[in-house]
Amino acid sequence: MNAIERIQQLGMPRRNNELWSFFPVAKIPAPEFPDACASEEDFSGETDFAALLPVAQNARTMVQNIADGSEEMALLKCNNDFGRTILNVGKGAKASFEILDNKVAHKIAAERFDVNIGEGADVEFFFANPANDLPLRFRHFRITQAAGSQVRFSSIERGNGISRVSIDAFLQGAGAHFEIRTLNILNGDSSSHHRLTIHHEVPETTSIQFARNLLDGHATASYDGSVIVNPDCTKAFSSQLVNTILLSEDSSVSVKPVLKIYHDDVECTHGNTCGELDPDQMFYLVSRGIPPENAKKMLVEAFAKELFYPLPETPAKKRLLQTLA
Known part of the structure; x- marks a missing residue:
């Protein structure tokens, strides 16, 4: 079944679909598809509308192969409404990919990344783009990891639209180790939504999910993170933590952790905190002569930067911290 047939079979996303529980699905315009699908791949097992959309729209595919043992830095940017990138990272390679926004405003934009990571490879993805007015943007990543590979995914989300x-x-x-660190800095009527499913398919695999939100105005954010540990996956480790600071009474956040664990020799945790700036910390700073507005900025900046301090000294960490300076 090709992508057009599968997306038509699934229909438009609905709020009763667990993949779209928190997303404002009414904002998604009904797409018009080409007469035929250029890709001959079988997408009968795909369940995510956003993952199918670029392929169903016959997005031009960019393929990049990273040779075994090599080191590479690259910028990835979609120049059209829809884009698809296939990355094959060789054994023992090191790669850093910064993802850039297409700043031309379109009614809807969607990108798909298929990433195959070889044994012992070390790969990072990051984006820290300036705030933009893109109305609706989807990004979908399908990542497979071989033994001993590491993936770090880091992002700062801003803007006035829906992502x-x-x-x-x-x-x-x-x-194999997968780690994601995401920061939403939102205000106005903007909203940002993250939906993850991490499959631990073999023993001794690890995953970390760490998200932080700074929400002002009427901004909304959601984090829907699922971890699936297969029956034979001994010594698997997974953790998820979401921290949110609400800077206005009208901002909101929704968090849904899901753990599906089919083995008892694992360590899996999740946590969620939500509140305002710490009044004791504010009092401490103001009592030492720091104006309240400056004290607030200091606490907000510290909350944001702390998320990325544990990253290794790579282009991603440097870029993310520079953006927050």
């Missing part, structure tokens, strides 16, 4: 990042990560080799 959704979805990730399906498959840890298929012992020692």
Whole structure:
């Protein structure tokens, strides 16, 4: 079944679909599809509308192969409404990919990334684009990891529109590690939504999910993170933590952790905090002569930067911290 047939079979996203529980699905315009699908791939098993959309729209596919043991830095940018990128990262390679926005405002934009990571490879994805007015943007990542590979995914989301990042990560080799750190800095009527499913398919795999939100005005954010640990996956480790600071009474956040664990020799945790700026910390700073507005900025900046401090000294960390300076 090609992408057009599958997306027509699924129909438009609905709020009763668990993949779209928190997303304002009424904002998605009904797409018009070409007469034929250029891709001959079988998408009968795909369930995410956003993952199918670029392929169903016959997006031009960019393929990039990273050779075994090589090191590479690259910028990835979609120049059209719809884009698809296939990345094949070789054994032991190191790669850093910064994803840039297409700043031309379109009614809807969607990108799909298919990433295949070889044994022992070290890969980072990051984006920290300036705030933009893109009305509706989807990004979907399908990541497969071989033994001993590491993936770090880091982002800062800003803007006045609606964005959704979805990730399906498959840890298929012992020692594979997946880590995601996301920061939403939103105000006005903007909204940002993250939907993750991490599949621990073999023993001794690890995953970390760490998200933080700074929400002002009528901004909304959601985090829908699922972890699936297969029956034979001994010594699997997974953690999820979402921290939110609401800077206005009209901002809101929704968090849904899902753990599906089919083995008892694992360590899986999740946590969620939501509140305002710490009044004790504000009092401490103001009592030492710092104006309240400056004190607020200091606390907000510290909350944001702390998320990325544990990253290794790579282009991603440097770029993210520079953006927050």
